[in-house]
Amino acid sequence: MKSSILIMLMALLAAPAWAQKGGEKDVAAAVEALRAAMVNADRAALENLTADDLSYGHSSGKIENRASFVETIAGGQSDFVSITLSEQKITLSDNTALVRHKFQAETNDGGKPGNVSLGILLVWQKQKGAWKLLARQAYKL
Structure with a gap:
């Protein structure tokens, strides 16, 4: 009997760690889906x-709302040929996730090939069971 109580107690104490690892995987999947959507202009x-209330900050200081961000990518003004993310770190706090990574991209904006290398901070919020990008800030490395 004592051993079953001890096992149940250990399981209850470990549950938040299990939930956090699962949450990190879900956030990482959302980040990857965003990367793919940007490359595919989806x-x-x-x-x-x-x-809905996205604040998307560029390394230049320009800030876009959701409509502007989506139109810039989907409308082709910003054309990502490829995006590579590295050194990603995810930190969870309740329904908020902070994601930091390095962002390297090949672009073809206005028919001109280019390369981008930035540091990124993403703020994700769980809304109605799904992770949504709430804020993004890029900075020059």
Whole structure:
């Protein structure tokens, strides 16, 4: 009897760690879906992955709302040929996730090939059971 109580107590104490690991995987999947949506200029996916009140900050200081961000990518003004993310770290706090990573991309904006190398901070919020991008800030490395 004592051993079953001890096992149940250990399971209850470990449950938040299990939930957090699962949460990190879900956030990582949302980040990957955003990366793919940006490369594919997928308007529906971009809208599905972002919060209505998105604040999308560029390394230049320019700030876009959700409509502007989606239109810039889906409308082709910003054309990502490829995006590679590295050194990603995810931190969870209740229904909020902070994601930091390095962002390297090949672009073809206005028919001009280019390369981008930035540091990124993403703020994700769980809304109605799904992770939505609430804020993004890029900075020059």
